[in-house]
Amino acid sequence: MAEDTEWNAALRAQGILPAEPEVTEDQINEMLDQVISEKYGEKALEDRNLDELDELEDEEDDRVLEAYRRQRIAEMNAAARLEKYGTVTQISKPDYTVEVTEASKDTWVVLHLFQNHIQACKLINGILERIAARYRSTKFLKIVADQCIPNYPDRNVPTLLIYGEGDLKRNLVGIEQLGGMGTTVDHVEKLLKSIGAIHDTVLTTRRGDGDDDEESDQRRSGFRVNRASKEDEDDDDWD
Incomplete structure (x- = not known):
């Protein structure tokens, strides 16, 4: 269409096609009146009194509120499907x-390699249960370590394997990488957030909204991985 317009303009410049008729101010006003009439009725805006204008404004507000309501319902339904x-x-x-x-192609997966007889694994299992209840769009799993990896040493558990986009993104080996025996729900939660494995959604309600964690109010879509410090990367060993 743009090429056709340019071609016609070139032909008119050469006098081959007649010049386009100019649109007069009266025609512009007539077109505007038609649009206003279609939207608000036969009576033009300038002919309406204040009460009629207020009524139009209320109707417009209602339309905006209804559109916003539908959008929020759609967002909540989408979040419910994820959570x-x-x-x-x-x-x-x-x-x-x-x-x-x-499963990690569609959502983040946090897998805990554990042993029942190790106290640190019981601690992490309890912490992950609480985090899983808050962040229902992330899939939390656990598996007995030596059933997953034959002869996996007890000194390496608890181990968290964190998957996203179908790949292993991070592995946290041993209780020290998870904050030691004094670790808390908040500490592990922040650690998983820094990796990108958990994130707040429109339906997530949490205690401690005043938390100064930069990502506590950030909504993410898709996957994003924040690499840990060089020291943490060097400690990512399995034996």
């Missing part, structure tokens, strides 16, 4: 590909 987990589910090795690798 479908909420617990830490135990899996076995045959489940790994589907429950972890494949």
